[in-house]
Amino acid sequence: MAAIENGTKEAAAAAEKDHRKAFGLAAKDTSGVLAPFTFSRRNNGDDDVTIKILYCGICHSDLHCIKNEWKNAVYPVVPGHEIVGLVTETGRNVTKFKVGDRAAVGCLVGSCRSCDSCVRNLENYCPKLVFTYNSLDADGTVTYGGYSDWIVVNEHFVVKFPENLAMDKGAPLLCAGITVYSPMKNFGLDGPGKHLGVVGLGGLGHVAVKFGKAFGMKVTVISSSPKKKEEAIERLGADAYIVSSDAGQMQAAMGTMDGIINTVSAKHDVVPLIFLLKTQGKIIMLGAPEHPLELPVFPLIGGGKILAGSCIGGMKETQEMIDFAAEHNITADIELIGADYVNEAIERLEKADVRYRFVIDVGNTWTAV
Numbered sequence: 001m002a003a004i005e006n007g008t009k010e011a012a013a014a015a016e017k018d019h020r021k022a023f024g025l026a027a028k029d030t031s032g033v034l035a036p037f038t039f040s041r042r043n044n045g046d047d048d049v050t051i052k053i054l055y056c057g058i059c060h061s062d063l064h065c066i067k068n069e070w071k072n073a074v075y076p077v078v079p080g081h082e083i084v085g086l087v088t089e090t091g092r093n094v095t096k097f098k099v100g101d102r103a104a105v106g107c108l109v110g111s112c113r114s115c116d117s118c119v120r121n122l123e124n125y126c127p128k129l130v131f132t133y134n135s136l137d138a139d140g141t142v143t144y145g146g147y148s149d150w151i152v153v154n155e156h157f158v159v160k161f162p163e164n165l166a167m168d169k170g171a172p173l174l175c176a177g178i179t180v181y182s183p184m185k186n187f188g189l190d191g192p193g194k195h196l197g198v199v200g201l202g203g204l205g206h207v208a209v210k211f212g213k214a215f216g217m218k219v220t221v222i223s224s225s226p227k228k229k230e231e232a233i234e235r236l237g238a239d240a241y242i243v244s245s246d247a248g249q250m251q252a253a254m255g256t257m258d259g260i261i262n263t264v265s266a267k268h269d270v271v272p273l274i275f276l277l278k279t280q281g282k283i284i285m286l287g288a289p290e291h292p293l294e295l296p297v298f299p300l301i302g303g304g305k306i307l308a309g310s311c312i313g314g315m316k317e318t319q320e321m322i323d324f325a326a327e328h329n330i331t332a333d334i335e336l337i338g339a340d341y342v343n344e345a346i347e348r349l350e351k352a353d354v355r356y357r358f359v360i361d362v363g364n365t366w367t368a369v
């Protein structure tokens with residue numbers, strides 16, 4: 001008996017040696033309330049980079065997940081996949097980073113690296129992809145995200161964060177940025193002379209406006225209320241603004257758009273949006289509402305419209321996006337908050353009361369190892 005106990009203790013001690021303590025905020029149940037949480041992460045492996053987290057954005061996906069709206073939460077959930085920080089340790093095979101470098105982590109921390117998607121640099125569509133949090137890692141543990149003091153990630157899934165990009169305002173690019181950039185590139189919505197519609201002016205939407213303008217497109221925001229009109233045009237640089245509940249405005253814009261980036265996070269009617277497209281125009285679904293949308297096919301068939309989905313982006317494209325953002329001075333408009341304000345921030349995000357992304361000032365809240 002004593003031998004078994006000793007064996008168990010030894011095994012526990014050995015396991016403990018492979019891990020280090022981390023500290024963060026976790027949701028423990030569907031209330032989604034985040035509370036202090038101590039946990040462990042693996043030691044830095046040969047291919048890994050350890051990052052002291054300085055900033056982490058709050059994405060609406062974090063809210064969907066901690067409240068179990070997608071019915072897949074594995075509590076406790078430490079959310080956060082818009083992570084920027086500094087490298088504190090590198091494994092012996094690491095070539096991209098050295099200690100002290102700026103580094104960033106988005107929604108992915110693992111994939112098989114050999115399937116058709118991975119070979120095409122589309123790790124984001126790998127059947128074995130590992131999300132940054134609430135996902136099963138290769139070693140069988142559940143991943144914990146960036147509302148925490150440090151993280152260890154295989155260098156393939158770590159992005160070099162440009163020196164001339166603000167770390168706090170740049171953090172949201174790791175999810176919001178790549179999620180809108182990737183479909184714009186892949187569906188040909190990235191050139192002058194094109195007309196882009198952006199639906200939902202939140203974290204994703206406001207960054208889509210900025211990329212659209214950097215690509216030289218005409219950008220129209222379609223919003224459910226007139227509240228954000230002035231700032232959409234004057235601050236974000238949109239060319240036009242349509243209030244979706246105004247039938248006259250929607251009618252006047254019918255058949256004018258080459259593409260629409262749809263970021264709406266709740267159930268809504270897509271048919272009026274499809275009518276805004278030109279013949280063979282494309283509507284890209286990015287928002288991930290809890291409840292299914294209705295999709296009558298006739299508005300799609302008439303005019304040969306294309307409805308597609310897109311999920312974040314691959315690692316090569318994420319690096320390309322962040323380098324493009326640095327070159328064109330694209331960052332998110334943020335409200336920087338301390339970790340003690342996160343629960344209030346989540347409540348405000350649910351009410352769409354944020355201009356336009358909350359970012360947690362992790363570095364000034366917790367001291368990493």
Ligand SMILES: NC(=O)c1ccc[n+]([C@@H]2O[C@H](COP(=O)([O-])OP(=O)(O)OC[C@H]3O[C@@H](n4cnc5c(N)ncnc54)[C@H](O)[C@@H]3O)[C@@H](O)[C@H]2O)c1
Pocket residue numbers: 058059060061062064175176179200201202203204205223224263264265266267268285286287288289310311312349352356
């Ligand atoms: N596809 C992906 O890879 C991906 C990546 C990140 C986020 N997302 C999803 O995209 C959505 C948006 O994320 P975000 O972080 O930009 O959220 P956000 O809350 O910052 O923005 C959502 C916007 O949708 C608007 N909205 C909400 N309900 C609406 C309704 N019924 N009609 C019209 N507008 C409405 C809000 O006013 C807000 O402007 C979320 O569902 C999120 O989970 C998807």
Ligand SMILES: [Zn+2]
Pocket residue numbers: 059060061062081107175176
């Ligand atoms: Zn996200």
Ligand SMILES: [Zn+2]
Pocket residue numbers: 111112113114115116117118119123126127128
């Ligand atoms: Zn794969």
